[in-house]
Amino acid sequence: MKRFLIFVEDPGATNMILELPDLFKSLNADYQIIANSYAADVLGKKNILFKRINIHNDLIKFLKKNIFDFYVVGTSENKNSLGLDLVKIAKTKKI
Numbered sequence: 001m002k003r004f005l006i007f008v009e010d011p012g013a014t015n016m017i018l019e020l021p022d023l024f025k026s027l028n029a030d031y032q033i034i035a036n037s038y039a040a041d042v043l044g045k046k047n048i049l050f051k052r053i054n055i056h057n058d059l060i061k062f063l064k065k066n067i068f069d070f071y072v073v074g075t076s077e078n079k080n081s082l083g084l085d086l087v088k089i090a091k092t093k094k095i
Contacts, residue, residue, distance in 0.1 A: 004031040005068040007083050008039040013074020020072075021048055032066065034059075036082065056085055063089065071095055 004024065008014045017033070024031045033050035035043055043050045053059050059082050071090045075083030089095075 001028075001030050002069040003067065004029060004070045004072060005066070005086075006031060006033045006072045006074075007086055008033070008035050008043075008074045009037040009078065009081060009083065010074065010076035011038055011042075012076070014039040014042050016074060017072075018042075018046065018048070032068070034062065034082075053082060056082065059085060069095065 006017055006020060008017055014035075020031070021033075033043065033048065034053045035050045036052055036054045040050065040052045051062065053062055071086050073083040073086050075081040078084075
């Protein structure tokens with residue numbers, strides 16, 4: 001089974017993933033959502049399960065414990081976004 005990691009932080013990306021948990025469940029696909037900032041607040045209010053990760057070191061620890069085949073990253077113009085860190089990590093892992 002393929003595993004998906006979804007990262008969101010900004011309003012646009014958050015709104016686009018709100019239906020993904022139901023889709024992944026219907027496809028019997030394994031996924032994990034990580035979020036921070038605005039996205040974490042919205043996902044919490046909508047009772048969508050996610051893990052809040054705010055700093056790079058926590059992201060690295062999380063990725064050492066969890067293996068994913070695909071990364072889905074939604075971020076904004078935040079030059080310090082963990083999403084950009086995920087993109088760099090994905091490139092090194094050839095994901």
